[in-house]
Amino acid sequence: MRILLVEDDFHLANGLKASLKHGGYTIDLAETGELALSAAKFNPYDCIILDLGLPDLDGLYVLKQLKRQKYSTAVLILTARDGVEHKVAGLDLGADDYLSKPFNMEELLARLRVIERRLGTHSSFMICHKEVTLDTRSHTIEVNQQPISLSRREYMIIKSLMENIGRILSKEQLENKLYEWGEEIASNTIEVHISNIRKKLPINFIKTVRGVGYVVSKN
Missing domain, CATH: 1.10.10.10 (Winged helix-like DNA-binding domain superfamily/Winged helix DNA-binding domain)
Structure with missing residues (x-):
């Protein structure tokens, strides 16, 4: 599965990228919302892991634009915004899942496997x-x-x-x-x-x- 990781925190992004690659995924990194939208337009991603607190665009705006352009890519929100209103807003805009920071890497990998099963033809790992x-x-x-x-x-x-x-x-x-x-x-x-x-x-x-x-x- 090819994933676009949208995260502006350098250390977190690089640690996540290394862990996800070790988990068998192919990862591209975008540090801004504009770069994320451009990458999604020109690359066939299976999933986007999206931070909401980006330096240029709000992550919810990025999500709204992705869904407006009718990309079928799954979106998992990964953010420090853990309020119920943010989760509701993200899910209502079309996110497939929502995980709050700090998080456990094993839980993130498990959630990605669930997304993979939804995308594929198999209901089991x-x-x-x-x-x-x-x-x-x-x-x-x-x-x-x-x-x-x-x-x-x-x-x-x-x-x-x-x-x-x-x-x-x-x-x-x-x-x-x-x-x-x-x-x-x-x-x-x-x-x-x-x-x-x-x-x-x-x-x-x-x-x-x-x-x-x-x-x-x-x-």
């Missing part, structure tokens, strides 16, 4: 298909109940495909889930990752649809 079982809490994958070793990006690719069983994901869609702003992407990066993953999974578990992308088929 365990995704089981044929001989493969993926656990989104522990970031582990088993084949015939035997654990296999994957790099962070290999895990993110197979997780994206298993969350969309039967749906073809293009190379560009997979790149968008794996890479942050400014990261250099070699032209064959996805192909190399897919090749490495296939060596560890059952034959034909991931299928190539030539000229379109990759899919974990339903059958």
Whole structure:
């Protein structure tokens, strides 16, 4: 899942970014409301973590603009404003969740997993298909109940495909889930990752649809 983190506190933002990356997410950071609106316009985010106390625009105004422009991106408000009126205002404007600072990182990760389940096709943190079982809490994958070793990006690719069983994901869609702003992407990066993953999974578990992308088929 690719996330836009909108937070102007330098130390909190960088700590959050590191923790979320460790949790298997791809993170872009915006320090202002204007940058957040611009980033949301041009990038396909799955979720936006939004602080309300931004230096240029009020976070509720940013949320209102996001919803006015009909972005389907989920929004989790993360803010020091813990009054009931702020929570009500944020939720009424279309936020999917609201977490007050200070917060526990494990709780934030759990709330993100809930959002992922809403966005995906699976209602559990365990995704089981044929001989493969993926656990989104522990970031582990088993084949015939035997654990296999994957790099962070290999895990993110197979997780994206298993969350969309039967749906073809293009190379560009997979790149968008794996890479942050400014990261250099070699032209064959996805192909190399897919090749490495296939060596560890059952034959034909991931299928190539030539000229379109990759899919974990339903059958």
